[in-house]
Amino acid sequence: MKGGHTLNAPPVPAYKHFSEEIQTRQYRSLEVLLGSDYGPPADIWSVACMAFELVTGEPLFEPKGGKTFSVEEGDLRRIRVLRPWGLYEVLVEKYHCGLKEASLFSDFLLHMLDFLPERRATAAQCLSHPWISS
Known part of the structure; x- marks a missing residue:
């Protein structure tokens, strides 16, 4: 027995959710934030x-x-002012990334x-x- 489980125990199915609250707040995907069903795409987020x-x-x-509103609340309708700023523009203007690097990296992230x-x-x-292989 190792860690409370027998070595021959069947693997836990990947689709089983162990908790309703997953992911660090800053990395929490939209579907998790809104309380919807989630799966592997939440990890990609x-x-x-x-x-x-x-x-x-x-x-x-x-x-x-x-x-x-609180940081834990999924009801985004109560947020009155959102300041949209495109990811490419953020990388160029705030982080001074080169144009090609900002383009590749923002494309990678946006997907x-x-x-x-x-x-x-x-x-x-x-x-x-291409951002990974460049």
């Missing part, structure tokens, strides 16, 4: 957030509470941050992206 932080030294998303989990890049697609 988190990897994109981590990649951004590894490259820039800062989190991609820094949730902050307000008077009418991983698709709002629809079924359209999000797979791990295999991420590994074949």
